[in-house]
Amino acid sequence: MTTDNAYDLVILGGGAAAFAAITEASRRGLSTAMVNTGLPIGGTCVNVGCVPSKHLLAVAEHAAAPRENPFDAVQYGHEPTVDWVTALDQSDALVERFRRTNYVDVAEHFEIDIYEGYGEFVDGTTIAVVNGADEGAQITGENALVATGSSPWTPPIDGLDGIEYYTSETILEERNLPESIVIIGGGYIALEWGQILHRVGVEVTILQRSDRLLSGMEEQLGREMERAFETEGIDVLTGNEFRRVRGSVADEGDTMESAVTVETVADGAERTVTGKALFVATGVQPNSEDIGLEPVGIETNDDGTVRVNEHFQTTNPDVYAAGDVIGDPELETVAAKEGNHAVKNAFGNADISIDYDAVPAVVFTSPEVATVGTTEREYMDEHGTCSCRTIQMADVPKAKAVQDTRGLVQVVKHHETDAIVGVHMVGPRAADMIPEATLAVKFGLTVDDIIDTIHPFPTFSEAFKQACQAFRRDVSTMSCCVE
Template identity: 80%
Template sequence: MTSTTGYDLVILGGGAAAFAAITEASRRDLSTAIVNTGLPIGGTCVNVGCVPSKHLLALAESGAAASENPFDAVTYSEEPTVDWGEALDGTDDLVGRFRRENYVDVAEHFETDIYEGYGELVEDTTIEIVDGPDEGTRITGKTALVATGSSPWAPPIDGLDAVDYYTSETILEERNLPESIIMIGGGYIALEWGQILHRVGVDVTILQRSERVLSGMEGQLGREIQQAFREEGIDVVTGNEFERVRSPATDGSAEAVPQGATVETVVDGDSQVFTADALFVATGVQPNSENVGLDAVGVETNDDGTIHVDEHFQTTNPDVYAAGDVIGAPELETVAAKEGNHAVKNAFGEEGVTIDYDAVPAVVFTSPEVAAVGTTELEYMDEHGTCACRTVQMEDVPRAKAVKNTDGLVQVVKHHETDEIVGVHMVGPRAADMIMEATLAVKFGLTIDDIIDTVHPFPTFSEAFKQACQAFRRDTSTMSCCVE
């Protein structure tokens, strides 16, 4: 029998946006309920995204420590080995703790009811669970929030549907890794997982459609990380025009091998064939907006399937809001959380809060790390017809030289009239941490002189940002380490 329970706020989805929403709702003494659809409670980040991938990146880095050692005075008696099955067991334990402490316990603290199963909007702000443990239950709220996230997306390449392949989710279920793997894609997921797999002993080839990896970021970043990957032994092939994917084991051709996948592509006008034991598709994500009842309650979607929202996260149904990956880029855990928080503020407090997406940093947790915030050189050129930009190589930064970790660069883009910093792009050690100073600069309109006039600790990698600002004022090649 169907039963209906009423709340102030009902949420379809159980990830970062949902939990930020119940946190803000609790502050306002609102009753809340979550229908956790899809992944286990916590969503992508804790289950199959940030937490497991960053854990495995650190594990793989430790495994590669001997081969990456830059110091002649340090020697290793034997190469370290990685037990991948044990690595995944440790990852599962970590994810389980995060899920309990950061999500289940939090929901209990805020007295949020959690319903498990696939839910659909059926009447304005009513959600019915149509499949799963709580099937048949209906919950209704004064306001509904759709926060169903996203899932891995596969491009329309001929034959791909007929070939088994890994994604960033399914690879976490594979205890026995292949000896070789082809990765289709050149974004942050492909790069992070490509480096993880390479460092635990898999022969990795990355095939990217664009002329460089990280095609959505400043051009120098992609070129720099490509070079670092190639030096490490990861084969990176860009400029692919994919023609076909096939399974060599079943096509009956003379090129057939016992298992795996073959990718037929054209690079610089030449036909090429890549074959490996397995295929990994890392070409982005798609919003989880289908089969959740949007049409039934008048919620419109965009051409790419993302839910259409205004700047206050309100959908075309005024009683329904949406947040997180399901409304589109940037698909980041912290952005989803901010959107969920703001949706509640706007729905119940009429606060009219928005997000300045230009001041949201993006990070790729490879080694070296990649980080960026704000406007790129090309974007600035397109808008203003000129660009005031400076780039400092990490090999010129004292800390990088001292620790023999000199891969990378820092580029600063400033306004050509006001000297305000409008973009910062970096590759190098600690870039993920260094980007926050740059983010504050972009967010609050700091000038290059504000950064120059701020004393930075010596020697640190963060001096690279200051040095890039100093490059607008002086020839940094003749500058002493401690010149302010």
């Protein structure tokens, strides 16, 4: 494609937000084109995010099964081994299938023109392909959508720019894992990859700048995960003030062995943490540079995210933006919803937005972490009081029965109306439990609404109900069947 073309909608990017947008545009009978570069069609989630990481988490979980087995009645004859190359090959094959069926085939079905190359705005809603397979092409739309996603962000630590390190993208290219690895960061990427690597045989140390893991979530969740990781054998050091990172190479006979040293201060004491390799998992940055935003009147915030109003419209009224490029929450499902709403607003004057307070977030570790709505601290800051209850998974009948009692569930309710405004949990199946809590937050259900709803017994989902019951009774003296 090397000619100029006009469409109803032109999109810069090819991930979840873009594909949700083309789906809605097709439903409306709109002509659509997209320009994609960097990651292949499908963006972060399918290529280097959700799909490969969850596949490898499952591989790691099976590898850890003998060590995690709580039942004396079950005996394993030997420890399993993990063929990392085979695991990556199977992950790559899975990604390829997802990319083909969920993205490429979808684009072909909707007859979307895809321009391969680096795109940038050159005038109003006109995007030029400045390099790549379709260099020289220009596409113009009645409206445009910026959906360029995000990339791993590296913090300004002395020495870091002078050594090699892994990110959540580059680790997927490594066929020969190191004996040990130091992970800088304490968010969901650090935790998921830390557990994957530990369970396939790598010695893992996690260094977090904040005083707890998962610092953006309810405080109890990060502390609970720190205990779970330490019990599993993953070293965690929080409250770090990073001073310097150094790399070195030593002659080990027939091979040259590399190593990395992180110099930090934690709890007022100088610490030196070493490993064979470094993994930087400190978040992401929006892909908003060098795509021609400023010349066409699209403003960005101080952190580089594209500035939008509640209807996803940029400061150029004919251009909308969605997905990671507009900032938190950087979730595939949110990006898709934003892309869908952007098209409805641009072409249908729908004036719809998203209630971000009712968006759940999950960390797919073992145990899982899931959260939705207001945290205890946020509620305290707003109201000066908090009506909160926390129950331990150790008191939940299903957890006792399967001998997996790690975790907790906390419910935050409005101190006057009893409406549930936040639910935060660590535990087995937390990812599958959070949708009920999300509905409660979204529709303003009260703790009594949950109590009055019969839950199957025994299930982990009863933990949410039990946390609601804690507002009404002493659950420590409650039998299994009390309503």
